[in-house]
Amino acid sequence: MRGMTALPDDLRAALDEALDGLGRRDLARAVERLSGRYREGRAATAPILATAGDVAAYAGYRMPATYAAVHAALAEVARAAPGYAPATMADLGGGTGAALWAAQRTWPGLGELAVTEQVPEAIDLGRRLAAASAAPALRGATWRRGTIDPAAPPPAADLVTLSYVLGELPAAERESAVRWLADAAGDEGVVVLVEPGTPDGYERVVAARDTLVGHGLTVLAPCPHDHACPIPRGQDWCHFAARLPRLDAHRQIKEGTLNFEDEKFSYVAASRHPYGRAASRVLRHPLKRKGLVALRECTADEGLADTTVTKRQRELYRAARDARWGDAWPPPGD
Numbered sequence: 485m486r487g488m489t490a491l492p493d494d495l496r497a498a499l500d501e502a503l504d505g506l507g508r509r510d511l512a513r514a515v516e517r518l519s520g521r522y523r524e525g526r527a528a529t530a531p532i533l534a535t536a537g538d539v540a541a542y543a544g545y546r547m548p549a550t551y552a553a554v555h556a557a558l559a560e561v562a563r564a565a566p567g568y569a570p571a572t573m574a575d576l577g578g579g580t581g582a583a584l585w586a587a588q589r590t591w592p593g594l595g596e597l598a599v600t601e602q603v604p605e606a607i608d609l610g611r612r613l614a615a616a617s618a619a620p621a622l623r624g625a626t627w628r629r630g631t632i633d634p635a636a637p638p639p640a641a642d643l644v645t646l647s648y649v650l651g652e653l654p655a656a657e658r659e660s661a662v663r664w665l666a667d668a669a670g671d672e673g674v675v676v677l678v679e680p681g682t683p684d685g686y687e688r689v690v691a692a693r694d695t696l697v698g699h700g701l702t703v704l705a706p707c708p709h710d711h712a713c714p715i716p717r718g719q720d721w722c723h724f725a726a727r728l729p730r731l732d733a734h735r736q737i738k739e740g741t742l743n744f745e746d747e748k749f750s751y752v753a754a755s756r757h758p759y760g761r762a763a764s765r766v767l768r769h770p771l772k773r774k775g776l777v778a779l780r781e782c783t784a785d786e787g788l789a790d791t792t793v794t795k796r797q798r799e800l801y802r803a804a805r806d807a808r809w810g811d812a813w814p815p816p817g818d
């Protein structure tokens with residue numbers, strides 16, 4: 485987990501303005517309803533974001549967190565694949581556009597951004613926020629009202645994202661949706677799926693990962709291999725955390741006192757093109773003791789491994805002292 489991931493200043497200002505003047509009580513009620521609904525984790529038979537109030541509440545209390553999670557996942561893709569420079573992006577179930585902003589920050593060269601979203605009120609707010617961006621690509625993003633529809637031609641792009649959406653799709657439709665996203669990425673594009681870092685979110689990500697690998701893609705992150713996930717089912721789950729500051733409005737809506745929160749997320753990024761990937765991945769907070777660092781790793785060939793790096797290993801020990809949960813290991817370039 486690396487530092488704090490704050491919303492870009494232009495997005496934060498636009499969000500504050502959009503929330504300003506809305507009744508805090510109504511927002512808090514909408515937040516309560518939405519968080520209860522998301523906690524249930526059931527697929528949605530009707531859009532969960534039903535009104536403009538729901539959308540404002542979502543943007544205030546969830547968008548900073550989904551932004552931080554997607555940004556963390558994309559940063560790992562950029563580290564694993566330094567040669568990958570997407571020019572176009574398709575974000576499905578884009579909500580108010582968190583993934584767009586995260587991608588634009590990761591790859592400022594992204595020129596064409598396209599969102600597909602089923603809820604018109606989310607499109608309205610997402611478009612309003614993006615219009616306030618300093619980045620021309622965000623201001624010029626295309627917002628299309630539509631649903632994820634594997635019967636339609638896939639929206640071709642270099643970067644295809646689905647963030648916090650898989651769980652809203654009926655279980656029976658997830659596999660075809662994931663294959664469709666893989667087709668949208670073509671031969672050189674990258675698909676990135678992000679879900680809440682819960683056991684259920686992880687199960688959905690693992691199933692999607694199997695679909696992607698079965699469809700001829702190779703995993704770029706977080707896994708250092710394309711084998712079956714070595715984590716024993718039901719005992720643990722692969723997830724990471726992104727720390728984000730809580731905005732004033734955010735704090736009031738959530739009635740919290742802490743000035744930060746940790747968003748737990750699970751993710752997978754894959755492509756037909758072998759851009760590269762980590763040799764291994766740190767799966768827990770490293771245990772740091774005097775003269776040694778203990779790492780829980782997912783490795784390329786040996787599944788899960790517990791490694792101890794001692795002071796005698798000098799360079800590697802120095803790197804291990806800096807290693808964080810979620811990092812590639814050893815650090816790229818070593």
Ligand SMILES: C[S@@+](CC[C@H](N)C(=O)[O-])C[C@H]1O[C@@H](n2cnc3c(N)ncnc32)[C@H](O)[C@@H]1O
Pocket residue numbers: 531532533546547550551576577578579580581582583600601602603606630631632646647648649652653
């Ligand atoms: C939890 S929100 C995530 C929004 C955004 N991707 C983010 O990370 O903040 C889920 C979004 O997916 C949209 N969605 C769910 N099912 C969809 C479908 N079948 N087609 C298009 N959008 C869908 C919802 O309307 C909602 O905006």
